[in-house]
Amino acid sequence: MxxxxxxxxxxxxxxxxxxxxxxxxxxxxxxxxxxxxxxxxxxxxxxxxxxxxxxxxxxxxxxxxxxxxxxxxxxxxxxxxxxxxxxxxxxxxxxxxxxxxxxxxxxxxxxxxxxxxxxxxxxxxxxxxxxxxxxxxxxxxxxxxxxxxxxxxxxxxxxxxxxxxxxxxxxxxxxxxxxxxxxxxxxxxxxxxxxxxxxxxxxxxxxxxQPTQGNPEEPYKFEMPKWHEMRDGIAIPSIAPGHKMKDPITGTEGGFQPARNPTFKKYATRTMRPVVDFDKCIKCTLCWLACPDSCFDVTPENLYDANLEACCGCGVCEAVCPEPNCVTMVNETHFSDNSSQWQAYRKDAEGYKANLASLIATRPERSHGFRFRGQYEEQVPAIIQAAEAEQQKQTQA
Ligand code: SF4
Ligand code: SF4
CATH class of the missing domain: 3.40.920.10 (Pyruvate-ferredoxin oxidoreductase, PFOR, domain III)
Structure with a gap:
C-alpha cells in the first residue's frame, strides 16, 4: 500500500x-x-x-x-x-x-x-x-x-x-x-x-x-447509545424555564437568567464578543429584544449581561444600543474565559472599567467581511505596513 x-x-x-x-x-x-x-x-x-x-x-x-x-x-x-x-x-x-x-x-x-x-x-x-x-x-x-x-x-x-x-x-x-x-x-x-x-x-x-502547553480543559465527550438502550420513539427533553439572578455582593435576587442548552454553547461561532459598559447603560432593553440568540441575562438591577456561552458574536447588540460606547465588539482572542461581565463589574467596578478601556483602545480591527464598499481598499495601507514591519523583524533576527 x-x-x-x-x-x-x-x-x-x-x-x-x-x-x-x-x-x-x-x-x-x-x-x-x-x-x-x-x-x-x-x-x-x-x-x-x-x-x-x-x-x-x-x-x-x-x-x-x-x-x-x-x-x-x-x-x-x-x-x-x-x-x-x-x-x-x-x-x-x-x-x-x-x-x-x-x-x-x-x-x-x-x-x-x-x-x-x-x-x-x-x-x-x-x-x-x-x-x-x-x-x-x-x-x-x-x-x-x-x-x-x-x-x-x-x-x-x-x-x-x-x-x-x-x-x-x-x-x-x-x-x-x-x-x-x-x-x-x-x-x-x-x-x-x-x-x-x-x-x-x-x-x-x-x-x-509540547504536551505541557495549551488549554487543559477536557473536550466534550459522549457515548453513542447501544441498540438495546434505545428508547421507543424519540423524546427530546425540554430546557427548564430559568431562574432569578443573584448579586454576588449583596445576595439580592432578581432579574431573570433563562436556562440554556447545557451541551450546545454556540460561542465557537464568535470572532468578536460584546463588552458592556454598565455605567453607560440606560436600561432601554433594545439589546435584549434584538439579540437573535436571546443571550442577555437580566440582572437584579435590570442591567443586561451578555451570556458569553450563548453569544455567537453577531454584533447586533452593538448596532442597536443607543448609548455611544456602551456596547463594543472586541476581538475574541483577547479573552480566556466566558465568565459573566456583570459579576466582574459588581465585584470591582473600577477594575472592570479600567480593563474595558484598555480592551477597547487596543482592539485590532475584526469584522466578518466587508461592512461598507471600499473597506478593503482602506485597509490595504495598514496591511502593507504590518507586512513590512514583519519583514524588517525577520531580517534583523
Ligand atoms: S453579539 Fe449578537 S448574539 Fe451576542 S449578545 Fe450581541 S446580539 Fe446577542
Ligand atoms: S441597548 Fe445599550 S443602553 Fe439599552 S439596555 Fe442594552 S446595553 Fe443598555
Missing part, C-alpha cells in the same frame, strides 16, 4: 467558504502535477452553513489510485498530516452546527503533524489558546489578519496562495513549491500570486508545541 496524505481546512461558514475551497482544490491540483491522485471535498452539507459556524474542507492525496480509494472508504480522516486554520479565534475550539460539543482545533493533527494558522498573534500565545495534545506537533504561523469575505464576494488578499506556499514548506512530500506555483500561474495568470507563495514558503517558521 502506498502513502495517504490528509489535509483539513477549518474555516468559518459562508465568510471563508471560497477561501477554503480554493485551498483544498489547489492542494489536489499541485499534488496531481507530481503524479499523485487526490480529491477535495467539503463537510457539513448537513447544515445550512450559517454565518461564522466552524466548518471543514478536506484534501486527500495518495501516491497511487488504489491507496486513494482505500483512504476514501472512510467518510473523513481521523488523523491529518496538515491542518489549516484560517481564523485564529478557532483555536479556542470548534463546534459546528448540530455537532457534538466543542472539539479542539488540533484534534486531528497527527503526532509530529503541522497546524498552519493565519494570525497576528505570537506562536506561544496561540499554543496556549489551543487544547493540549498528548504528543508534540508543529505550529506554523502565517502573519496575517484572518481573511473574511462571503459566498458571492471574495477578498482576494493572497491568503490562499500564502497558505499553499507554507504547505510546500512544511510538507514537501505532498507537493513542491514549483508545482504549486505552476497551478497558481495557470489558474490566476498572476505572477504576483506565485511570488506571494514563494515569500510564504521562505518566511514561514514552525514552533514545536
Amino acid at each position: 502506498g502513502r495517504l496524505y490528509a489535509v483539513e481546512i477549518v474555516y468559518r461558514g459562508i465568510f471563508q467558504k471560497n477561501l477554503a475551497k480554493n485551498i483544498s482544490r489547489a492542494i489536489v491540483l499541485a499534488a496531481h502535477k507530481e503524479g499523485k491522485p487526490g480529491i477535495s471535498f467539503g463537510r457539513y452539507g448537513d447544515s445550512p452553513e450559517r454565518n461564522g459556524i466552524p466548518a471543514k474542507a478536506f484534501a486527500i492525496v495518495a501516491t497511487d489510485e488504489q491507496t486513494l480509494e482505500e483512504g476514501m472508504a472512510k467518510y473523513e480522516p481521523t488523523q491529518v498530516d496538515v491542518s489549516i486554520c484560517v481564523d485564529d479565534t478557532l483555536f479556542k475550539g470548534v463546534e459546528s452546527w448540530a455537532w457534538y460539543g466543542l472539539q479542539p482545533i488540533n484534534k486531528l493533527v497527527k503526532p509530529g503533524g503541522t497546524l498552519i494558522v493565519t494570525s497576528l498573534e505570537e506562536p506561544a500565545a496561540l499554543a496556549e489558546m489551543a487544547h493540549r495534545k498528548e504528543a508534540p506537533y508543529q505550529l506554523a504561523v502565517i502573519k496575517a489578519q484572518p481573511s473574511f469575505s462571503g459566498l458571492w464576494v471574495y477578498k482576494d488578499d493572497h491568503t490562499d496562495v500564502r497558505i499553499l506556499g507554507a504547505i510546500a514548506r512544511v510538507c514537501p512530500e505532498l507537493f513542491s513549491l514549483a508545482s504549486v506555483q505552476e497551478v497558481i500561474r495557470k489558474d490566476t495568470k498572476d505572477e504576483l500570486k506565485a511570488t506571494s507563495a514563494l515569500r510564504s514558503f521562505e518566511r514561514v517558521t514552525t514552533y514545536e508545541v
Whole structure:
C-alpha cells in the first residue's frame, strides 16, 4: 500500500467558504502535477452553513489510485498530516452546527503533524489558546489578519496562495513549491500570486508545541447509545424555564437568567464578543429584544449581561444600543474565559472599567467581511505596513 496524505481546512461558514475551497482544490491540483491522485471535498452539507459556524474542507492525496480509494472508504480522516486554520479565534475550539460539543482545533493533527494558522498573534500565545495534545506537533504561523469575505464576494488578499506556499514548506512530500506555483500561474495568470507563495514558503517558521502547553480543559465527550438502550420513539427533553439572578455582593435576587442548552454553547461561532459598559447603560432593553440568540441575562438591577456561552458574536447588540460606547465588539482572542461581565463589574467596578478601556483602545480591527464598499481598499495601507514591519523583524533576527 502506498502513502495517504490528509489535509483539513477549518474555516468559518459562508465568510471563508471560497477561501477554503480554493485551498483544498489547489492542494489536489499541485499534488496531481507530481503524479499523485487526490480529491477535495467539503463537510457539513448537513447544515445550512450559517454565518461564522466552524466548518471543514478536506484534501486527500495518495501516491497511487488504489491507496486513494482505500483512504476514501472512510467518510473523513481521523488523523491529518496538515491542518489549516484560517481564523485564529478557532483555536479556542470548534463546534459546528448540530455537532457534538466543542472539539479542539488540533484534534486531528497527527503526532509530529503541522497546524498552519493565519494570525497576528505570537506562536506561544496561540499554543496556549489551543487544547493540549498528548504528543508534540508543529505550529506554523502565517502573519496575517484572518481573511473574511462571503459566498458571492471574495477578498482576494493572497491568503490562499500564502497558505499553499507554507504547505510546500512544511510538507514537501505532498507537493513542491514549483508545482504549486505552476497551478497558481495557470489558474490566476498572476505572477504576483506565485511570488506571494514563494515569500510564504521562505518566511514561514514552525514552533514545536509540547504536551505541557495549551488549554487543559477536557473536550466534550459522549457515548453513542447501544441498540438495546434505545428508547421507543424519540423524546427530546425540554430546557427548564430559568431562574432569578443573584448579586454576588449583596445576595439580592432578581432579574431573570433563562436556562440554556447545557451541551450546545454556540460561542465557537464568535470572532468578536460584546463588552458592556454598565455605567453607560440606560436600561432601554433594545439589546435584549434584538439579540437573535436571546443571550442577555437580566440582572437584579435590570442591567443586561451578555451570556458569553450563548453569544455567537453577531454584533447586533452593538448596532442597536443607543448609548455611544456602551456596547463594543472586541476581538475574541483577547479573552480566556466566558465568565459573566456583570459579576466582574459588581465585584470591582473600577477594575472592570479600567480593563474595558484598555480592551477597547487596543482592539485590532475584526469584522466578518466587508461592512461598507471600499473597506478593503482602506485597509490595504495598514496591511502593507504590518507586512513590512514583519519583514524588517525577520531580517534583523
Ligand atoms: S453579539 Fe450581541 S446580539 Fe449578537 S448574539 Fe451576542 S449578545 Fe446577542
Ligand atoms: S441597548 Fe445599550 S443602553 Fe439599552 S439596555 Fe442594552 S446595553 Fe443598555
